[in-house]
Amino acid sequence: MDCMDNTKKGVKVSDNSEIISNGKTETMLCNNVKEKYDIVGSKSSLLLEERKSNATFERFLQSVISKFNEETSDNTSLSQLNLKIGFIGAGKMAQAICKGFIISKLIKAENVSASSTGMNTSNVESMKNIGVRMANSNADVMHSSDIIIIAVKPHIVSTVLQEINCIEMKSKLFVSVAAGITLEKIEELLPKNTRAIRVMPNTPCLVQCGASVCSPGSSATKEDCDMIVKLMSSIGICHVAPERLLNGVTGLSGSGPAYVFQMVEAMSDGGVKQGLPRDLATKLAAQTLMGAAKMVLETGLHPGALKDAVTSPGGTTISGLHELEKGGLRAALMCAVEAAAKRASELSHS
Numbered sequence: 001m002d003c004m005d006n007t008k009k010g011v012k013v014s015d016n017s018e019i020i021s022n023g024k025t026e027t028m029l030c031n032n033v034k035e036k037y038d039i040v041g042s043k044s045s046l047l048l049e050e051r052k053s054n055a056t057f058e059r060f061l062q063s064v065i066s067k068f069n070e071e072t073s074d075n076t077s078l079s080q081l082n083l084k085i086g087f088i089g090a091g092k093m094a095q096a097i098c099k100g101f102i103i104s105k106l107i108k109a110e111n112v113s114a115s116s117t118g119m120n121t122s123n124v125e126s127m128k129n130i131g132v133r134m135a136n137s138n139a140d141v142m143h144s145s146d147i148i149i150i151a152v153k154p155h156i157v158s159t160v161l162q163e164i165n166c167i168e169m170k171s172k173l174f175v176s177v178a179a180g181i182t183l184e185k186i187e188e189l190l191p192k193n194t195r196a197i198r199v200m201p202n203t204p205c206l207v208q209c210g211a212s213v214c215s216p217g218s219s220a221t222k223e224d225c226d227m228i229v230k231l232m233s234s235i236g237i238c239h240v241a242p243e244r245l246l247n248g249v250t251g252l253s254g255s256g257p258a259y260v261f262q263m264v265e266a267m268s269d270g271g272v273k274q275g276l277p278r279d280l281a282t283k284l285a286a287q288t289l290m291g292a293a294k295m296v297l298e299t300g301l302h303p304g305a306l307k308d309a310v311t312s313p314g315g316t317t318i319s320g321l322h323e324l325e326k327g328g329l330r331a332a333l334m335c336a337v338e339a340a341a342k343r344a345s346e347l348s349h350s
């Protein structure tokens with residue numbers, strides 16, 4: 001979606017599968033309007049000039065500012081709800097979401113509980129350190145929460161849902177982040193008409209830069225979906241999409257951080273081979289990836305156009321790009337998304 005277009009609001013999964021965001025400005029890394037102004041106004045101004053007049057730029061800034069104000073008041077009203085959130089599973093994804101919510105100040109740590117097997121004491125300690133109450137059982141989490149986030153491995157989901165099925169859950173909203181586990185399966189394992197939503201998040205939720213997509217179940221209301229979009233948007237971006245796209249989302253943004261971590265590691269290795277100290281090489285690699293990603297999001301320009309702007313005729317970059325082509329980087333990334341999506345689909349049938 002073009003970042004100039006901040007006028008779309010509301011959440012819906014339309015019949016023709018159009019995906020509409022919550023209207024939040026799609027600049028994950030900038031929660032601060034001043035920062036947005038600085039970034040758009042300086043670093044990428046040359047690129048912006050190619051496609052935007054000053055008047056358009058002003059409109060863009062205005063929309064960013066009003067969006068920021070709207071988001072702030074939205075978050076305030078949501079935090080006033082004093083929502084009680086429970087995590088069944090206290091591992092990597094639960095911690096990323098949970099810490100993200102607490103850092104965003106949308107949810108108070110004292111309103112969060114979590115359960116786990118208890119065997120991984122570092123998970124327990126990590127949750128306790130951020131002020132989350134570790135419950136004695138999954139049932140305890142259920143009783144003390146309005147929204148229950150299922151964050152166990154996919155093959156454990158059935159066991160957990162069967163275990164808690166006996167509890168009164170009319171007033172509860174279920175959110176599953178488990179890869180591949182369909183809403184049909186989740187709804188089948190819960191009492192009829194239970195409100196459920198599937199979300200595919202990613203670990204950068206921890207640093208408010210998550211990319212999430214959610215699909216509402218058959219009994220979830222628009223209000224339920226809006227609430228989850230708002231919650232997940234407090235820790236990144238969140239779109240609503242038909243469930244049939246979720247395996248693809250899993251292959252792209254769910255698993256994607258791992259692909260990028262490998263790229264950072266490999267680029268850092270390249271720097272070290274050129275004699276750079278490891279710390280500096282890793283920092284430069286990560287900052288370069290972040291900066292490039294931010295330019296895609298902030299300018300709305302095609303990544304190919306941004307690539308061309310780095311690449312001087314007969315210069316250094318084209319030599320590097322040629323090597324990436326020879327190594328099949330683009331095909332490898334496409335295959336990675338495809339393979340991970342296929343695996344998500346297998347999980348739904350296992």
Ligand SMILES: NC(=O)C1=CN([C@@H]2O[C@H](COP(=O)(O)OP(=O)(O)OC[C@H]3O[C@@H](n4cnc5c(N)ncnc54)[C@H](OP(=O)(O)O)[C@@H]3O)[C@@H](O)[C@H]2O)C=CC1
Nearest residue numbers: 089090091092093116117118119120123152153154178179
């Ligand atoms: N990691 C990621 O990047 C992403 C993960 N997901 C999904 O999130 C889910 C969790 O993955 P992840 O956080 O990586 O996995 P982890 O292994 O880190 O966490 C799983 C958690 O479930 C707990 N657990 C296991 N059995 C039970 C049980 N019977 N009752 C309660 N808790 C239990 C574990 O307990 P203990 O702490 O004792 O081991 C652990 O805390 C998966 O379904 C995955 O598909 C989705 C998007 C991204």
Ligand SMILES: O=C(O)[C@@H]1CCC=N1
Nearest residue numbers: 178179250254255256
């Ligand atoms: O690897 C996995 O199965 C999970 C789901 C998406 C990211 N991690």
